[in-house]
Amino acid sequence: MARVTLRNLAAHKIRLVLTAVAVILGVAFVAGTLVFTDTMNKRFDDLFDRVGQNVAVDVRSVKVVDSGGPDDSARPPLRESVLATVKNVPGVKDPVGTVDGYAALVGKNGKVVGTGQNGPPQLGTNWTGDGIARLASGRAPAAPGEVVVDKASAKKAGYAIGDGVTVLVKSGPQRATLVGTADIGDMMGATLVAFDTTTAQRLLLKPGYYSEIRMGSTGPDEATLRDRVAKALPSGTEAVTGAKLRDENKSAIASIMSFFRTFLLVFALISIFVGAFIIFNTFSMLVAQRTRELALLRAIGAARAQVTRAVIGEAVAVGFVGSTLGLLAGIGLAELLQSTTGSGGSLTFTATPVIWSYAVGIVVTVVSAYFPARRAAKVPPVAAMRDDVALPQRSMRIRLGVGSLLTLAGAALMGLGLFGHVSNPAVPVGAGAFAVFLGVALLAPVISKPVVRVLGWPFARLLRTPGRLARQNALRNPRRTAATASALMIGLALITAVNVLGSSMRSSVESQVDKQFGADYVIEPTGGGGLSPELVAKVKKTDGVTAAGAVYAGNGKVSGKRVAYSAGDTAEMLSGTRAKVVAGSAALPRDGMLVDEDTAKHNAWSVGSSVPMLFPDGRTETLKIAGIYAKNDFLGPRVISEGAYLAHTANPSVEVIIVTAHKADAATKHALEQSLSARPDVKVQDQAGLKADARKQVDGFVTFLTILLVMSVIIAAVGVINTLALSVIERTREIGLLRAIGISRRQLRRMIRAESVVIAVFGAVLGIGIGVAFGAALQHALRKEGLNVLSIPVGTLVTYLVVAAVIGVLAALWPAWRAGRMDVLKAISTE
Known part of the structure; x- marks a missing residue:
């Protein structure tokens, strides 16, 4: 029967090639996704190993309130005195404080290097001679007004060593001289601007503060040195080993890449699912066209199992060839994905993409061809003597019943996921959608x-x-x-x-x-650094502006759960968002809080209720409900006073500025844009x-x-x-x-x-x-x-x-x- 299988493959080359195309496209999607994510994981692992290779212990503030993301932005900064403390711990080698924040480079064309809010990070830091950056040319910044920029960004911006550059930080544009370029490896298009430490503290964080402190060891192992350092630290700070720091960084990236991989694989599986219909259809037609031939095989002594194996053998061959070509096409797709993300370098190959490519391609092809193969085995030998022989067809009643059952069950599962209270709604929704597709596919002959x-x-x-x-x-x-x-x-x-x-x-x-939206204009940053509170005063002085208010965003903990809040000039916020206060007062005292109706109902709060809130700086403050407003998507569920926000935030950042004008016309908007012309990372928007x-x-x-x-x-x-x-x-x-x-x-x-x-x-x-x-x-x-x-x-x-x-x-x-x-x-x- 092996010879029969090979002969049939040779006799139906064009038909089976077309079938293999479905396998190739689906497998290419799977292989490309796996190769690309493996490459990115390996690249970031190498990067973080390089960053932390000389770090034995890392000192940082305790994260009291999670920011809701993978970064450490929720950790309060460390005082400089902590650095002096750890220097005296036996076994500590070369402790250094690092400063991290937002800094964007403006090119000679006046545009910001990078792609804004949804683009790669625009990183600002102090030059330490270690960490991500390695000096590629020039020298390190040694005084205010000097910067080092990663060499890729310097090239994009059109700068050479000795040129004057413009760097945007939260407080505004800064002029500096480019004294060196740095190699930061492959960070998928991220930009890096490094200042001297004092300047970085002033511009990126807060004078006299560090983001974290890293140190090597003169002899003790990491765990021993961590314990020694931890004993000397003040409350609210912690020490972790370099190994844990590297693992945390890798884990954060791994979780992002895992989500990205799952996201793309879902679409790959959809393509493969579609391909299964094509494969099933093709083998059904091939079997139908070869009914007499199969009957002859049965007549000369071939058993049903042999006929089934012959057809399955064809499917295995198609699956193998399709998987091989799909794997090669997937490598090309991975290269394309890498180029679109701004990443370079060679791809990383592991066994995983190869195994999954062949497993998916061959299994899907064989499963799709199984029922046509079984049908082929049921051809009676006497059919070889007839001209009008046809394969037996099952009753439509079975399809109608099974299809209806699957469709109803799928709809019920989707309803459970969409409207029920389940921990992971994606599972019933996905299973329900799959069942609905199968059900409708079974019902399609009746509908057709x-x-x-x-x-x-x-x-x-x-x-x-x-x-x-x-x-x-x-x-x-x-x-x-x-x-x-x-x-x-x-x-x-x-x-x-x-x-x-x-x-x-x-x-x-x-x-x-x-x-x-009740305001005339909203001013917001296009990068990831936020705006300085001082910018609000500049906006207020613009011709045609009657009022301007800052809006901040933050996180706290209430009853042990992370909650988000807005803060700022309450009068401007309520006016600018047309929020309607339905109970209590719109006037918000320093220790007050406004909540929307859903939040008040969920927590059984009323006007006058006391709510203890834990802030990121580790302090708890009791806020009283001053008023309740109708649900407002711009305000969110909670509003606290500007004073409460600033009291618990070392480095305040304005999310948006709400602006009211005498007349909301083109002249006022132009005046605002002119007033902010030095900030190409800021945009002015009307309704x-x-x-x-x-x-x-x-x-x-x-x-x-x-x-x-x-x-x-x-x-x-x-x-x-x-x-x-x-x-x-x-x-x-x-x-x-x-x-x-x-x-x-x-x-x-x-x-x-x-x-x-x-x-x-x-x-x-x-x-x-x-x-x-x-x-x-x-x-x-x-x-x-x-x-x-x-x-x-x-x-x-x-x-x-x-x-x-x-x-x-x-x-x-x-x-x-x-x-x-x-x-x-x-x-x-x-x-």
Whole structure:
């Protein structure tokens, strides 16, 4: 039977190559993701090993309140006196205080190097001669007005050693001289600006303070030295070994890369799931076309198990070849991902991508081919003596029952995840979506008959005979039509759901801006450093401005749980956000707090309630509820006074500045922009600008997800080509008879193109319908998170229908050309 398997592979090369394309694309996605994330993990591991190679002990403040992210921004800074203390501990070698903060380099073109809020970090630090940076050229900064910049950023900005440069920090632009460049390894486009220690403290942190203190050892092991240092430290500080510091840094990056890997693998698995439909369809058709051949094998003594193994052997071969080519394509994809992230260097190869590539490719192919193989084994030997033999088909009743059950169960699981109280809603939602797709795919043959009749009607009217034949061909084998359409359905369903969700996000944000944005302008940073409180005074002096208030953001702990709050000029905040106080007073004393209705109800608070809040500096302050306001997405759930925030924050940072003007016109906006012209990392926005910015962010998110899902649509298009090509071969004699009775080549090609369009549009109709339902369910589940407007992008969905029709036309080009070139006499004589 091995020879039979090899002969069949050689006899159906083109058909199996098309099938392998589905495997190649899916495996490439998996392999590329794994190779890229392995490379990034290895690169960051090497970086942190390099950073901490001489660190035996690290001293830092205790993190009382988590910032909600992987960084250490929630740790209060250390006083310089701590450095003097650790210098006297026996065994300590070369202790040094480090200062970390935000510093952005402005290029000669006046633009900030880097890509703003969503781009790579813009790091400011003090030069210590150790850590991330190594001097590449020039010298270290030794006085105020001198800086070292990483060599990649210096090149992007157009600077050479000795040039005057502009550096943006939270307090404003700083002029300095570039005295050296640094090698910081591969940090995926991050920029680094290093000052002397005194200047770094003044500009990035606070005079007389360090972010942390690192030291080596003169002999004691890390654990022993850590214990010695810990005994000498004041309360509120801690000492950790260098090994723990390195592990923490690696763990933080590993968690980010793990999320990124999982995120991409989800889309890879969607592509593979779509490919499974194509593989199943292809092997089903191949088995159907070889019914007589299989019957002959049974007649000459082949057992059922041998026939099954022969077909499975073909699947293994296709899976192996597809996995191999997919792995190679995945390496290219990893290179592409690396280049788009601004990262260079060679890729890291481990056994993991290889193992998973072959496991996924071969297993999916074999599983998809298993049922056609079982069906092939059931062909009776007597069938070899008949001309009209066909494979037995199961009753549609079983499909109808199982499909209905899966669809209902999937909908129930999705409802549980979206509306129920479960610890991890992603699991039931994902399982439910998978069940719904399987259920609808099983129901598709039943659905296809009435829908295809409707979709094929225009072709029957316009194209007459070719159109009627196309509709009948699509109806002839509803299982085949459904399997081909289901592959396209899955991709378009997910794309539609993403677009419905994106459109709802845009509409919800615009609605929130209209209802809750009462200020004339908002000033916010485009980088990650925040704004200095002193900038508020400058804004107030701008012509046309009547009032300006700072808004801060912070975290604290209430009843042991981390909570977020806003702080600032309460009057300006309430006015600028159109917040409505429903109980108590809007006047907020130094020890007061405002909360929204949901927060008050959840905690059983009322006006006058006392709430102990633990701040990041380790101190607890009891705040009294002064007022309760209606839910406001701009304010958030809590507001505390500016005085309370500043009392517990060593390095205050303004998130946004709310501005009210005499007249909100172009002249006032221009005056504000001129007043802030020295800050290219700051933008001024009015209501229209806020909406446009929100639309841009949502559109970018939707586009990114759509691009990832397009892979599944490409695989589905390959499936349409494969199905039509095999269908043409299957109907060779029929096509010859049609040509013999007078149908022209042009009419024949029209028939096949029309059939392809009907199948593609049927898949699109199913997908868009399911996608709208998924998107509406997600929007409903996220209403409390601010997604309170359901918006269905009808124009976009119509475009998708047109695109599906175009896919149908393009997919039919080769099969139609092949059918048109058939020799009539040979086709008629084909058995």
